[in-house]
Every structure is written in C-alpha cells, then in structure tokens.
Amino acid sequence: MEAELRPHASEWEAARWFPNTVFEQLAERGWLGLKYGPDADWVADAVFAEELSRSGSGGLAAGVGAHTSIATPPVAKFGTAEQQERWLAPAIRGEKIAALAITEPDAGSDVAGARTRARKVDGGWLVNGSKTYITNGVRADYYVTAVKTRDEPGHGSMSFLVIEKGEGVTASKLEKLGWHASDTGEIAFADVFVPDEHLLGEEGRGFYLIMANFQWERLLMALGAVGSMRAGLERAIPRLAGRGQAVRHAVAELAMTTEAGAALTHHALRRFLDGGDAVREVTMAKLATQRASFDLHDRLLSLLGPDPELERAARDSRLGPIGGGSDEIMKEILGRTMGL
Amino acid sequence: MAATPDVLKPDHASSRKHFIFTDEHDQLRESIHNFVVKELRPHAEEWEENTFPDWVFQRMGELGFLGLTYPEEYGGQGGDYYCALVLAEEMTHANCGGLGMGIAVHTDMATPPIHLFGTEQQKQDYLVPSIKGEKIACLGITEPDAGSDVAGIKTRAVKDGDEYVINGSKTYITNGHRSDFIVLVTKTDPDAGYDGFTLFIVDMDLPGVVREQKLQKMGMHASDTALLAFQDVRVPESAVLGQVGKGFYHIMWELQGERMIGAAGAVAAAQNVFDRTLEYAKERTAFGRPISKFQVTRFKFAEMATKIETARQLVYTTAWRFANGEYPVREISMAKLYASRIACEVADECIQIHGGAGYMKEYNVERVWRDLRLNRIGAGTDEVMLEVIGKSYGL
Numbered sequence: 001m002e003a004e005l006r007p008h009a010s011e012w013e014a015a016r017w018f019p020n021t022v023f024e025q026l027a028e029r030g031w032l033g034l035k036y037g038p039d040a041d042w043v044a045d046a047v048f049a050e051e052l053s054r055s056g057s058g059g060l061a062a063g064v065g066a067h068t069s070i071a072t073p074p075v076a077k078f079g080t081a082e083q084q085e086r087w088l089a090p091a092i093r094g095e096k097i098a099a100l101a102i103t104e105p106d107a108g109s110d111v112a113g114a115r116t117r118a119r120k121v122d123g124g125w126l127v128n129g130s131k132t133y134i135t136n137g138v139r140a141d142y143y144v145t146a147v148k149t150r151d152e153p154g155h156g157s158m159s160f161l162v163i164e165k166g167e168g169v170t171a172s173k174l175e176k177l178g179w180h181a182s183d184t185g186e187i188a189f190a191d192v193f194v195p196d197e198h199l200l201g202e203e204g205r206g207f208y209l210i211m212a213n214f215q216w217e218r219l220l221m222a223l224g225a226v227g228s229m230r231a232g233l234e235r236a237i238p239r240l241a242g243r244g245q246a247v248r249h250a251v252a253e254l255a256m257t258t259e260a261g262a263a264l265t266h267h268a269l270r271r272f273l274d275g276g277d278a279v280r281e282v283t284m285a286k287l288a289t290q291r292a293s294f295d296l297h298d299r300l301l302s303l304l305g306p307d308p309e310l311e312r313a314a315r316d317s318r319l320g321p322i323g324g325g326s327d328e329i330m331k332e333i334l335g336r337t338m339g340l
Numbered sequence: 341m342a343a344t345p346d347v348l349k350p351d352h353a354s355s356r357k358h359f360i361f362t363d364e365h366d367q368l369r370e371s372i373h374n375f376v377v378k379e380l381r382p383h384a385e386e387w388e389e390n391t392f393p394d395w396v397f398q399r400m401g402e403l404g405f406l407g408l409t410y411p412e413e414y415g416g417q418g419g420d421y422y423c424a425l426v427l428a429e430e431m432t433h434a435n436c437g438g439l440g441m442g443i444a445v446h447t448d449m450a451t452p453p454i455h456l457f458g459t460e461q462q463k464q465d466y467l468v469p470s471i472k473g474e475k476i477a478c479l480g481i482t483e484p485d486a487g488s489d490v491a492g493i494k495t496r497a498v499k500d501g502d503e504y505v506i507n508g509s510k511t512y513i514t515n516g517h518r519s520d521f522i523v524l525v526t527k528t529d530p531d532a533g534y535d536g537f538t539l540f541i542v543d544m545d546l547p548g549v550v551r552e553q554k555l556q557k558m559g560m561h562a563s564d565t566a567l568l569a570f571q572d573v574r575v576p577e578s579a580v581l582g583q584v585g586k587g588f589y590h591i592m593w594e595l596q597g598e599r600m601i602g603a604a605g606a607v608a609a610a611q612n613v614f615d616r617t618l619e620y621a622k623e624r625t626a627f628g629r630p631i632s633k634f635q636v637t638r639f640k641f642a643e644m645a646t647k648i649e650t651a652r653q654l655v656y657t658t659a660w661r662f663a664n665g666e667y668p669v670r671e672i673s674m675a676k677l678y679a680s681r682i683a684c685e686v687a688d689e690c691i692q693i694h695g696g697a698g699y700m701k702e703y704n705v706e707r708v709w710r711d712l713r714l715n716r717i718g719a720g721t722d723e724v725m726l727e728v729i730g731k732s733y734g735l
Contacts, residue, residue, distance in 0.1 A: 249727070251730055252725075252733075252735075253726065256674040256729060284650070334646065338641055340618075
C-alpha cells in the first residue's frame with residue numbers, strides 16, 4: 001500500500017480515476033481472493049481491508065473493497081460452479097472487475113423500494129431500469145444487479161442477475177464530495193437481454209442475498225475506518241510534537257476513540273467469524289467508527305492546517321456515516337434489537 | 341420479510357459470552373450476582389444513609405469473594421485476572437456505588453501491593469485476614485495538597501534506629517474509618533525524586549494515627565471517606581512494603597489495576613442503569629404511547645448501547661492484554677477514561693429519559709449519576725489520563 005499505491009494517490013485523485021492495473025497488482029499477491037477457495041482466510045481479508053486505507057485513497061479503497069467484499073461475495077456464496085468460473089475466478093485474478101448494483105435514484109437505504117424490472121422472456125430476462133451510486137460503475141465488467149422479477153411489492157419479488165456490460169447498458173460517472181479516485185456510476189439498463197443462467201441464487205430470494213452480505217460490508221467499513229484513523233494519527237502525530245497540552249489532549253482523545261473503535265470492531269469481527277448472528281455488534285461497530293473517522297480527520301486538519309492527505313481522508317471519510325446503511329439506519333436496527 | 345427470518349434471527353448475540361470468559365467465570369458471576377441481589381441490594385437505601393456495615397466484608401470473605409485472584413495458600417481462590425472483573429461488574433447490581441467502591445478498595449487496590457511486594461510475614465499478617473474479611477484495608481495515596489499529582493506527596497517517614505517515624509496527612513481515603521490497616525505512600529528521601537518514595541503497612545490502631553473526619557460527599561454515600569492524620573507514628577522496619585525508595589513505582593503499578601477495575605465497574609454500572617431505563621421507557625407512556633416508541637428515544641438507546649459496548653470491548657481487550665503479561669499503560673488509561681466518561685453520559689441520559697422521575701431518589705437513577713461522577717476524578721482524573729495517553733505518543 002505504502003510503497004506502490006500511496007505515492008500515486010494524489011495523481012489519481014486529480015485524474016478522478018485509479019488505473020485498472022491496480023486490480024492486477026493486488027491479484028498477483030493473492031489479495032483479491034483471500035476469503036475464497038480452500039485456503040479461505042476471513043481474518044486475512046479483514047487485515048487487508050484495514051490496511052487498504054494505507055493506500056491513502058478512500059476512492060481506491062472503495063473500488064477495491066466493492067470488488068472483493070461487496071460484489072463478488074454473492075457470486076461466491078450463491079453462484080453455481082459455472083457462475084463462479086465465469087465471474088468469480090477472473091475477479092480473483094484481477095481480470096474482470098465487479099460492481100454491486102442495488103441502489104436506485106428512488107431507493108437508497110430502503111432497499112425494498114427498488115424498481116428495476118426484469119421481465120421473463122424466452123431463454124432469459126429483459127431488464128429495464130436504472131441504478132445509481134454504483135462503485136466501479138464505469139469500469140466494471142459485470143454488475144451483480146438487484147431486480148424485481150415480479151410486480152407485487154415487497155421483498156419477495158427481488159432477485160439478482162449478473163449483467164455483463166454490453167448492448168443496452170450505459171454507465172456515466174458522478175461527481176462527488178470525495179472518493180474522487182473511484183468511479184461512482186449511474187447505470188441505465190434499456191431492454192437488456194440477460195440469459196437464464198445469469199440468475200444468481202433463487203428467483204424471489206434477492207433480499208436474502210442482500211442481507212447475507214450486509215454484515216460483512218459493514219464490518220469492512222468499520223475496519224477501514226479503524227485503519228484510516230490509525231493512519232491519520234500516524235501521519236499527524238510527529239508534526240504535532242511540542243505543540244502544548246491542549247494539542248496533546250486533543251490527540252489523546254482521538255487516539256482513545258480510535259482504539260475504542262478498534263476494540264469494538266475486532267469484537268464484532270470475532271462474533272461474525274464465530275458464525276451466527278452478529279447483527280448487534282456489527283451495527284454498533286459501523287455506527288461507532290464512521291462518524292468518528294470523519295471527526296478525527298476534521299480535527300487533525302484543524303490542528304495541523306492544510307495537508308493534502310488529511311484533506312482527502314476527511315472528504316473520503318464523510319461517506320462513512322452514509323454508505324452501507326446510514327448512521328440513522330444503524331440506530332433503527334439497534335433499536336429493533338432492543339425491542340424498541 | 342417472509343424470505344428473511346433466517347437472516348434476521350433476533351438473538352443479537354447477547355447470549356454468547358466474550359472470549360476472555362469461561363464457564364467457570366459464568367458460574368462465579370452467577371453466584372456473586374445471586375449474593376449481591378439477595379443479601380446486599382435490599383439494604384442499599386439504608387446504607388446510603390448510614391454507610392454499609394463491616395459484616396459485608398466478613399460475609400464476602402466467607403464466600404471467598406475477597407480473594408478471587410489470590411493463591412489458595414493464602415486462602416484465595418486462585419482465579420485468573422478476569423475473576424476480578426467479574427466481581428467489579430456484579431457488585432454494581434447492589435445499586436450502591438459506595439459499597440462497590442469500599443469492596444474494590446479492599447480487594448483490588450490496597451491488598452494487591454501486599455500480594456506482589458509483601459514479605460511472607462506481611463502476607464500472613466495482612467493478606468490472609470483480608471481475604472477472610474477479618475481485616476479491612478485502605479490505601480493512602482492522596483493528600484490535602486497532592487491528588488493526581490502523586491509525586492507531590494509530602495507525608496514523611498524518617499528512619500530512627502530500627503524504626504520509622506511517620507508524619508503527614510491523607511485524605512479522601514475510602515474505608516479510612518473502618519479499616520484495620522492502611523497501605524501508606526510516604527516520602528523517605530525528599531531529595532531522590534521518584535526514587536524517594538516508600539510504602540508502609542500501618543496498623544490503624546497505632547498511637548498517632550488519627551481518623552479526623554468523615555467526609556461528606558456528592559455521591560458514594562454508602563462508603564466511608566476519611567481524612568487521616570499521622571502524628572509521630574512509629575513503625576518497625578518490617579512495616580516497609582516492597583523496597584525502600586521504590587514506593588512510587590509500586591503505587592504506579594497498583595494504579596493500573598485500580599483503573600482497570602474502575603473501568604469495568606463503570607461499564608457495568610452504565611449497563612445496569614441503561615437496562616432499568618429501557619424497562620421504564622417501555623412502560624412509561626406520554627402523548628398516547630410508550631416513550632420507547634418515539635424515534636428520538638430509540639436513537640438515544642442505540643447511541644447509549646453503542647457507547648457501553650465500545651467501552652466494554654476496550655476494557656476486555658485491555659484486560660486480556662494485561663492478563664497475558666503486557667503492561668499496556670496507554671490502553672488502560674484509554675479504557676479508564678472512555679469508560680468513566682461514557683458512564684457519566686449514559687447516567688445523565690437515563691435521567692433525561694426518566695424525566696421528573698429521574699430526578700427523584702425513588703428511581704435510583706440520580707444516585708447512579710452522583711456515584712459515577714467520581715469515576716472521572718478518582719484513580720487519576722480525565723485530564724491525567726489524557727496526559728498519560730498524549731505523552732505515550734511522544735507529545
């Protein structure tokens with residue numbers, strides 16, 4: 001991260017794009033498939049997620065994270081052997097880039113409100129609709145896409161199709177507050193024909209598929225925030241020496257918040273890896289770390305003055321309390337776990 | 341939601357225990373809990389008025405709760421460090437902060453230095469009866485002119501033949517009135533800086549030991565807090581605890597354990613008042629529905645629960661490192677600071693959710709609020725913790 005990626009972070013930030021070769025570089029080291037296959041190691045994947053933040057580019061971390069931890073897990077978990085050979089294996093090799101397409105212009109955290117429709121036709125599905133805020137949206141070779149396969153409302157009509165880039169699929173890049181190095185896309189599907197064998201998991205079980213990966217996605221966001229906060233402190237602390245007691249205490253507060261977040265996040269990770277339900281801990285870990293990461297970088301900027309890396313981290317971390325289920329959604333979930 | 345029940349099973353992991361705890365810890369927790377609820381909690385109101393009675397020590401000694409982590413040869417239970425956390429956590433169910441503090445000073449502050457630094461004779465004379473609950477211990481660090489600034493201690497012990505003569509005063513001493521002995525921090529060499537301190541074990545019935553005043557406090561009313569004077573108190577050389585001149589380092593070591601236990605207790609106390617407030621919010625109605633049905637209330641609980649769990653994990657992670665031979669001063673300071681602070685925040689929010697009832701004695705929330713406020717001051721203030729943490733980064 002520090003030797004090969006971080007030196008380019010500013011350049012890629014300005015270009016509003018990091019090169020696709022990054023996926024190949026990471027794949028060469030085996031880092032795009034840490035949790036897949038016979039030697040799967042989820043803790044290693046967690047370490048990778050934490051260290052990704054040392055690339056110094058939240059946008060890059062988002063693009064790689066979307067590939068390894070959001071878009072490919074459903075293929076690994078629900079895909080047939082043929083589907084895995086076609087989409088997962090090349091993703092692990094860094095040859096194909098994946099995106100997960102759920103959010104729509106009118107359906108964000110409220111996943112059930114999605115409207116993109118797949119109608120059954122001979123030999124497949126005809127897809128119409130649009131998706132937005134899709135990380136890797138422009139560079140992706142395929143989209144793991146949430147579609148409605150029935151007209152009735154509710155979760156039971158949601159399914160997943162793997163839609164490869166091709167006729168009827170158009171993608172455009174969105175401008176953002178941060179995460180500049182990543183291509184966040186708006187995708188339109190116009191009469192896109194998708195063959196039957198692209199259905200991922202069972203028809204009508206799409207909501208289950210979304211839910212299955214939410215915990216891992218949120219855990220990775222928490223891990224990423226912990227890594228990012230630690231990296232921010234490491235960058236700032238040497239330059240804050242000798243600045244007096246108020247600054248010393250300010251840094252101590254930030255370090256405490258960071259280590260408290262780390263303790264909670266690693267606890268949630270253990271719970272998750274033990275198997276079973278870790279909803280409460282994962283939700284708390286995400287809630288406790290995302291706003292904290294933004295606050296930390298914001299504070300460090302106040303203490304240090306202009307610094308391109310910390311400014312980027314501040315911009316990038318502002319997405320944390322929004323993406324992967326907003327802070328407010330986390331509180332709703334926690335309320336439910338307490339019977340409220 | 342038809343497709344999702346197998347994903348959103350409402351277990352929420354609350355039934356699974358943390359990895360530092362074993363089944364034996366669970367059994368210990370259950371037996372302490374039952375004892376606390378049955379034999380202590382019913383007296384909480386009365387003890388708030390009159391301080392808790394000494395028989396609590398004897399009873400807890402009989403039950404083995406005063407020596408959980410001490411070796412069996414001294415009458416202890418031979419348990420690991422986590423047993424001390426279990427005790428600190430379960431004592432909060434007495435709903436009586438002063439009681440928990442009085443016991444913790446005895447088990448986790450005054451006696452550990454005797455176990456670690458004491459001679460065999462000192463262990464027989466003080467540790468063994470302390471574990472039995474026959475002798476009550478207190479710890480003398482703070483002075484009228486030296487609080488968190490331990491190095492500013494002035495109490496002097498001067499060598500005179502084969503005796504030491506002690507003069508000075510100590511204040512805010514928990515158990516100071518009831519105690520049989522005190523582990524006392526003194527200065528033996530005023531010119532030696534940090535190397536000029538020495539610990540003594542001083543019997544409280546010696547001539548010249550004066551228990552001056554029972555101090556009135558904001559909270560922790562069930563505990564007795566003393567101002568003590570030492571006027572030409574003569575003790576033999578055998579009263580020196582640990583090495584002459586190493587008292588500062590001995591007491592700094594002690595403070596780490598004290599901070600861990602304080603942090604664990606603060607988290608448990610916050611959890612306790614949180615649980616009671618949650619029940620209250622589900623029952624209390626306003627504007628035609630339980631107040632728990634308001635989104636703002638729900639969010640308050642979500643935020644509090646997250647703070648409590650974060651603090652708990654920081655405490656457990658640090659305890660795990662401590663129990664595995666590390667000496668993580670930075671993380672202990674973080675755990676102490678974070679736990680104390682969120683406990684006060686939670687107690688305050690719980691008063692808010694209770695409304696007027698929270699302000700009343702009857703509901704026991706205002707007492708928690710008053711009791712917990714001490715955690716941000718005792719065993720090193722918030723500000724001292726921030727100093728320790730900040731300096732650990734070279735700032």
